[in-house]
Amino acid sequence: MKELSLNILDIAQNSIKANAAHVKITLTRQGSWLTIEIVDDGTGMSPAFAAAAANPFTTTRTTRKVGMGLPLFKLAAEQTGGTFTIESHQAVYEGDAHGTTVTATFNTAHVDCEPLGDITETIITLIQGNPDLSLTYAYQTEAGEQRLSTDEMREILGEEVPLNSPDVLAWAREFLNGEE
Secondary structure, rough: OHHHHHHHHHHHHHHHHHHOEEEEEEEEEEEEEEEEEEEEEEOOOOOOHHHOOOOOOOOOOOOOOOOOHHOOOOOHHHOOOEEEEEEEEEOOOOOOOOOOEEEEEEEEEOOOOOOOHHHHHHHHHHHHHHHHHHOEEEEOOOOOOEEEEEHHHHHHHOOOOOOOOOOOOHHHHHHHHOOO
C-alpha cells in the first residue's frame, strides 16, 4: 500500500470482520516518530495464528492463499527502523477479554517512510460503512490531541440520527480537517 492510512483502513476492516463492536485507532507523533495503534474487541486470534499473521502466506481469506495487509504494514514500519507487534486474545469462556492490538512505529524522517495519507477519509469511510461501530480516533502530538468518538457523537445526536447521514459525515470531515 502506498499510504499508511490505507493500512489502517485494512486493519480496521479486519477488526470489523472479526466481529469487533469497538475499534480504537490512535496515532501518536513524538518528534520524527509516529506510532499507530489499532485496538479492537473482536474474536481475537489463536497464539499460533497471531504469531504467523504478518506472514503473507497466513490468511483467513478463502478467495486467495495470500494476505498482504499486515505483512506490508510490518515491512513499512521496519524499513524505517521502526517496530511492529500484534497482541491478540481469544475468549476461552464467555465474558473473557478478547481482541487484537496491532502497533507499529515509523521513523517519519527516514527516506523510506510511506506518507500517512488521508487519515480523515479513512475515518470517514469507516463511519460511513459501519455506522453502528463504536469507533474512537485520536491523533496525539506534542501540541495536543484531536479526538473523535462515534459514541460521543451518538450521545449528542441521539439514536435517531444515523452517523452515516451526509450532514453528519460532512461535519466529521470538517472537524477532522480542523475546519470546524
